[in-house]
Amino acid sequence: MSKIDAVKILEFPELGDERGHLVVIEAYKNVPFDIKRIFYIYGSDNTVVRGKHANKHSDFCLINVSGTSKIKVTDTKGNQKIINLDRPHIGVYLPSMLWKEMYDFSPDSVLLVLSNEFYDENEYIRSYNDFLNGI
Numbered sequence: 001m002s003k004i005d006a007v008k009i010l011e012f013p014e015l016g017d018e019r020g021h022l023v024v025i026e027a028y029k030n031v032p033f034d035i036k037r038i039f040y041i042y043g044s045d046n047t048v049v050r051g052k053h054a055n056k057h058s059d060f061c062l063i064n065v066s067g068t069s070k071i072k073v074t075d076t077k078g079n080q081k082i083i084n085l086d087r088p089h090i091g092v093y094l095p096s097m098l099w100k101e102m103y104d105f106s107p108d109s110v111l112l113v114l115s116n117e118f119y120d121e122n123e124y125i126r127s128y129n130d131f132l133n134g135i
């Protein structure tokens with residue numbers, strides 16, 4: 001099985017009523033990992049490509065809680081997938097060791113990221129050749 005096959009769209013229940021919507025994400029219930037870190041990306045536009053790295057150990061779940069963006073992932077064999085994040089109750093699960101690019105941000109894009117690991121620059125692979133060579 002290729003790593004890219006583990007990439008999974010997650011649909012979170014929209015709890016809500018006439019007052020509006022509410023989405024809950026709980027570790028091991030809606031995302032397949034323990035949540036240790038949360039960050040979010042906003043203020044990027046459609047000329048920007050972010051990411052351009054892989055992570056040796058971190059899994060991620062990305063959700064456009066506002067606006068839209070696209071995520072392109074590539075595994076070490078060159079298999080690719082493009083995911084459109086365009087609804088606040090849709091996420092994508094990305095396991096470790098995938099090359100990630102985030103792009104085509106709408107002006108109102110807020111991209112929320114959950115991870116199973118604390119930030120550690122040493123587990124980032126920032127060279128595409130190193131990634132393909134499994135370094």
Ligand code: TYD
Pocket residue numbers: 037039041050051052119
């Ligand atoms: P960077 O990895 O370039 O962001 P992206 O994945 O969107 O391309 O991170 C931007 C800056 O923020 C960089 O200086 C590293 C820092 N950073 C942290 O300190 N902790 C974190 O959890 C993350 C994701 C980034």
